[in-house]
Amino acid sequence: MKNKKPNAEIVWKQLEDLIVPRLRLSLIDRTVYAHLLRHSRLEGKLRLRFSIRWLARNIRLSTGPVRQGVRRLVAHGALRLVQRSKTGHVVEVRLPEEIRPERLNGMESRASANEDGAGAGAAINIEKADFVQNTALRKTIHARESGQCFYCLRRSPPAVQCLDHVVPRARLGCNSYRNLVSSCIECNSQKGEKAADDFLRRLYREGHLNANELAGRLRALDDLASGKLRPPLPN
Secondary structure, X not given: OOOOOOOHHHHHHHHHHHHXXXXXXXXXXXXXXXXXXXXXXXXXXXXXXXXXXXXXXXXXXXXXXXXXXXXXXXXXXXXXXXXXXXXEEEEEEOOHHHOOHHHHHHHHHHHHHHHHHHHOOOOOOOOOOOOOOOHHHHHHHHHHHOOEOOOOOOEOOHHHEXXXXXXXXXXXXXXXXXXXXXXXXXXXXXXXXXXXXXXXXXXXXXXXXXHHHHHHHHHHHHHHHHOOOOOOOOO
């Protein structure tokens, strides 16, 4: 990769038209990638040293979702991790055109296969199904919440709805329907790696939930873990 400033307009078009849809980047992933790209390749730097705290502060998100976003971008091949230590990360930020075509095509093919399997009436073992990797199943989690954030109960448009792990991935939370909820981006970023019940109590203290709503949300957490809140599976 040559160490020179690329054409920012072309890079942004490639990001929006190619990378975001094909890698299925979340809003947080896209924000993290765009910020790292802005401070590296668009300034003529091949490598960038940064800390998760610095990155989270700059893009106004908590450290948990930002750390997860960096990990996903490394897995996608958008970032190449050169060094990781207590003082920070050193990464090579790849331009959209430098992300390996086989990775893009491979992910697109696997996603299509998952969607076909879920949408063609294939039998789904709901207790073993991965509700994150399968696009059709991801939508069922949002459908279960009927457009409301599981935590604060606010409604938000589909474009800014997030899937949130009740037990964070960093704490070995799984991709089961019992551990996934639909949330607004604010709750998704603020909850981070906090325990879900503690986060709900924080929302109550800050006035985002009343006492009855808090009690209902805590019951919903119990129902979710016990498997009572099953999403509507695709036909």
